[in-house]
Amino acid sequence: MQHSQYGKQFEACSLEFLPPSTQEGMEKFLASGLLRGVGPSTAKKLMAAFGERVFQVMEHSPQDLQSIPGIGPAKGEKIAQSYKEHQHVQRLMVFLQSYGIGLALGLKLYRTYGEEAIRILQHQPYRLATDVSGIGFRTADKIAKTLGIPHDSPERIRAGIAYLLQQALDDGHVCMPFDSLFAKVRTELQVPHLHADEAFSLMQQIKELAVERDATGRLSVYLRPYLAMEEYVAQWFFDKIQGPGQGFAGAECIQHDQSVESLLSSEQMQAVTEAFSTPVLILTGGPGTGKTTTIRAILQVALQLGWQTVLAAPTGRAAKRLTETTGAPAKTIHRLLEYGQVEGAGGQFARHANHPLDGDLFIIDEVSMLDLQMFYYLLRALPPHGRLLLVGDQNQLPSVGPGQILKDLLDSKTVPSVTLTTVFRQAQASLIVENAYRVLHGQMIRKGGREDNCFFLPVHDLDQMEQLLLELVRTRLPAFLQLDDPYDSYEHIQVLAPMRKGRFGVERFNHLLQEAINPFAHGKREIRAQGITFRIGDKVLQTKNEYEKDVFNGDIGRIVDVDAEDGRMTVLFPDQRTVEYEQHEFDMLQHAYAMTIHKSQGSEYPIVILPMVMEHAILLQRQMFYTALTRARRLAVIVGQEAAVKRAIATSKIAHRYTNLAERLRREC
């Protein structure tokens, strides 16, 4: 077209990436790390051997790559495969660029749909929202809009409802009341004219959803598996509680065991007795109330009775701690249920109703962290005669996943429980424990002094605060621990922050602390991915359950090897296992010098540093503060604005979670 002012203009009707055509450009491309198995030195060798033909060789005669020393059949195949993938992904990226989808998500799309990706995007854009983690309904919606799918099409609203429910699950809800969900459909999906009965009928058409009406006529909407799990859990308790009594097994044994009896308070004795007389028992109590001591006594009695006991906890760190404190082996629930050990069906639990666990008494610790799904899998795997003892602190933050199992079981008042209330002398002398209870009761913490295991360092100036925090990690606390090298302190010191973002958030701290503790050095290999530099020696956190690698959300390790050329790193975990990660798996790792309080649940650290600033206002909350404080074993250091500490203590509201478990238990038991 001819523009009046600027002359001839073009309109682009298609866009294609062309591979670089000069030798220099080709080598640069090859050396960039985009292709797996090729780094700068292999790039040089490839160019020297094939010159401008290098791309043709990769595409049409990959076997020729093997003529280069160091490239065997496997590596040659990997390079050729990676080149092919790269070409597909590039075509896909051209298509995706107008939707604001970057390379990482583009790669995920490619991994999910392969060469079908563009076709699916064009014809069933809403599939993306459910199939590809990281691409939500919003992005799928943007694509659908440009394809001309109407705003109020049933297809769109159905995908939107599933998305809203998924969001609710991510926020910890098991279901949504129909009215709240309907309101969200109208506002968040922007279909204000939709009627309730239309929405209701759309929900019933979605096979993934279940709509349930309770006795009072209230409607709840579930993603179907969650309703089934909630029903299963309620039925399990009904069968246990209403089922034939299993008798009182160990009365004489307990009463005649002086070593047990003389050690325990009457509350603890009651817990021990009930653990052997009821098929299921909840044992709760705050820090220092003797939960672990009670578990030890129960184990001792069980041993005398010849009962087989099985101990487990929701996370690896919690299981490790349970082993340390009781002296009895404990596993994660995943390991206990033998995740992924089913022939030909990776990702399944090998233990379930048809192949239950062996054992007489199952003791599960840190139950506050159990979500509905995990609890369901656990109950399903217990043998019919198995007794269950659930131990936890109801004031800890609830599980990351949906549900609030411990709270619901207690609220239902249908499950036998013992609450330990006495804080024992040794624990009373601890300011960590005292301050934890102060927080719980809404009282200001005591600042603490030299002799105490908890102190609060108030600061007014945030620049000064940053310096102080770095100084604590770099010099003051390593000196306290009598460590020569602050690098070693990383195992002992854990910074916990309420939020990821912001000046005093986890991400920035991780950056600062990496520079302070494990800075760049010549010869120390590193690799950059998703804006993070991973360096040999870094402390890293696994952020999701990865059964195939046998590593789980919350596991902490240390990077022991980095291969930038091949896009790999190796992490050593505390049980001396090394795990390899490829470039596309790096997103499941983060630095762990600092982590969120949520992620720290169920773990303990010798020293905890807790930055508290008003910037975190929305998360300054009693339960959060309490959870963070009780993670410290030897020392808790709170650094920050007094107003922020006061605000956290004053804010007791606990986010409500939609679940019908308590109600269901009341109805059924």
Ligand SMILES: Nc1ncnc2c1ncn2[C@@H]1O[C@H](COP(=O)(O)OP(=O)(O)OP(=O)(O)O)[C@@H](O)[C@H]1O
């Ligand atoms: N009956 C008791 N008499 C005297 N001391 C006790 C008694 N029970 C527990 N203790 C002591 O109280 C302290 C805390 O006990 P324990 O570790 O069992 O509590 P806990 O509830 O598991 O604590 P936390 O949740 O903080 O780990 C320990 O030093 C323990 O020896």
